[in-house]
Amino acid sequence: MKKMWSGRFLASASNLLDEFNASIMYDRKLYIEDIEGSLAHAQMLTHQKILTKEELTQITDGLAQVKSEIESGEFVWSIHDEDLHMGIEKRLTAIIGDAGKKLHTARSRNDQVAVDFRRWVLKRNLDIIESLKLLMSEILVVANEHTQTLIPGMTHLQHAQPTNFGFHLCAYLSMFKRDIERLQDSYKRCNVSPLGCAALAGTPHKIDRDMTAKLLGFDSVSVNCLDTVSDRDFALEILFNISTMMMHISRLSEELVMWSSYEFSFIELSDEYSTGSSIMPQKKNPDVPELLRGKTGRVYGSLMGLLTVMKGLPLAYNKDTQEDKEGVFDSVETALISLEILKEAIKTMEVKSHNMQSACSVGHLAATDLADYLVEKCGIPFREAHFITGRAVAKAEELGIDLSDIEFKYLKEIDARIDEDVLEYLVLKNSMNARTSAGGTSTVRTKEQLEFFRKFLKDN
Ligand code: ARG
Numbered sequence: 001m002k003k004m005w006s007g008r009f010l011a012s013a014s015n016l017l018d019e020f021n022a023s024i025m026y027d028r029k030l031y032i033e034d035i036e037g038s039l040a041h042a043q044m045l046t047h048q049k050i051l052t053k054e055e056l057t058q059i060t061d062g063l064a065q066v067k068s069e070i071e072s073g074e075f076v077w078s079i080h081d082e083d084l085h086m087g088i089e090k091r092l093t094a095i096i097g098d099a100g101k102k103l104h105t106a107r108s109r110n111d112q113v114a115v116d117f118r119r120w121v122l123k124r125n126l127d128i129i130e131s132l133k134l135l136m137s138e139i140l141v142v143a144n145e146h147t148q149t150l151i152p153g154m155t156h157l158q159h160a161q162p163t164n165f166g167f168h169l170c171a172y173l174s175m176f177k178r179d180i181e182r183l184q185d186s187y188k189r190c191n192v193s194p195l196g197c198a199a200l201a202g203t204p205h206k207i208d209r210d211m212t213a214k215l216l217g218f219d220s221v222s223v224n225c226l227d228t229v230s231d232r233d234f235a236l237e238i239l240f241n242i243s244t245m246m247m248h249i250s251r252l253s254e255e256l257v258m259w260s261s262y263e264f265s266f267i268e269l270s271d272e273y274s275t276g277s278s279i280m281p282q283k284k285n286p287d288v289p290e291l292l293r294g295k296t297g298r299v300y301g302s303l304m305g306l307l308t309v310m311k312g313l314p315l316a317y318n319k320d321t322q323e324d325k326e327g328v329f330d331s332v333e334t335a336l337i338s339l340e341i342l343k344e345a346i347k348t349m350e351v352k353s354h355n356m357q358s359a360c361s362v363g364h365l366a367a368t369d370l371a372d373y374l375v376e377k378c379g380i381p382f383r384e385a386h387f388i389t390g391r392a393v394a395k396a397e398e399l400g401i402d403l404s405d406i407e408f409k410y411l412k413e414i415d416a417r418i419d420e421d422v423l424e425y426l427v428l429k430n431s432m433n434a435r436t437s438a439g440g441t442s443t444v445r446t447k448e449q450l451e452f453f454r455k456f457l458k459d460n
Contacts, residue, residue, distance in 0.1 A: 023083045039063060040215035059099055119217075122191060135339050135342060151356040162428045164443060177456055183238075186234070253288075253289030367392075
């Protein structure tokens with residue numbers, strides 16, 4: 001089959017080459033961006049008197065027909081056309097004739113693909129932000145119901161201090177908020193028009209790059225053509241942003257898996273979002289969070305893949321760059337479905353508040369409070385207070401009870417400076433509510449945090 005670039009070739013391309021070289025089977029996803037890019041380019045060429053008005057009309061009508069053929073499934077995607085840019089241009093020229101051959105004036109596939117891919121990434125960036133907001137809203141609903149529900153706060157996966165479940169969820173809201181902000185920040189950097197950079201060095205044609213940038217909704221025009229045609233930072237940024245977001249999703253998923261176990265029994269995922277076993281009839285498995293954890297690895301793979309593709313490329317465009325798309329397409333799809341299913345799983349899960357609270361009665365969660373009491377009420381230096389408390393913990397261990405249940409007489413034996421008001425400090429709910437420093441776990445501070453996230457969602 002005759003190629004658009006075949007002028008200098010004596011023999012035609014092998015089928016093997018066509019199969020190896022083609023991106024059309026996946027870059028066809030960019031057809032809307034490609035057609036819109038061509039329309040903007042043609043309008044600008046007409047404004048600059050490089051095309052006539054009649055030619056513009058033909059191109060506009062022809063591209064509308066191509067679009068409807070693509071959408072009805074009539075359009076023939078062939079690896080012999082290599083990529084969507086040439087597939088669409090070839091079909092356009094078949095429909096309208098010579099005007100179709102003029103469309104590529106002052107343009108290269110190098111700036112064309114950069115335009116298409118950037119605009120696709122920009123749109124998906126907004127879709128991911130929207131999904132993140134929906135997830136945050138759902139987490140907010142659950143968090144709001146549990147600002148008094150005690151849960152053991154842990155470090156090293158060991159009981160540390162009592163917190164409330166709403167506060168715990170606020171930690172994830174903080175992560176997802178940062179994810180949104182990272183996407184918003186990347187959006188600005190991505191929103192720069194490559195159109196008119198042509199192959200690598202610009203063009204002698206009297207084009208108007210500002211006009212096409214404006215028509216396509218870009219904020220500005222890129223500064224250096226050589227950089228622009230080989231720059232894939234925008235693709236790397238969305239991959240990094242999705243990777244970080246998936247890492248957050250994965251951490252939450254890990255907790256959901258753990259909390260679903262009999263050992264924890266802090267939550268139960270709904271039947272709608274759980275799976276069974278093919279052999280063990282009793283099983284109810286948390287496949288959803290497990291798979292979310294697993295898919296995170298796959299997204300990291302795409303980020304590492306593209307970083308590696310880019311690292312040795314001399315300026316400017318190289319065909320290696322064609323390997324940029326599949327990982328991004330896959331990661332965006334993974335991100336969107338992950339956000340949606342996580343939201344549904346959270347919305348429909350049962351929170352077993354009672355089990356969370358009773359888990360707090362082991363592990364001496366109030367130990368820090370005893371040390372704080374010794375500092376505050378008895379004027380004992382913290383290091384010493386820490387030691388005395390350690391002895392109280394040892395006593396509780398010896399008695400086989402939790403420190404929060406210890407009788408006053410034992411504490412008095414350990415240190416005579418301790419008074420009976422110490423018992424108030426050892427009540428777990430009081431311990432949680434005592435942490436009133438900014439960002440702390442007390443119910444009052446947790447409610448402030450929820451308000452902060454509500455406002456963030458309203459303002460963004
Ligand atoms: N299919 C190519 C890609 O995705 C388009 C650009 C090709 N340019 C070239 N000069 N071969 O990168």
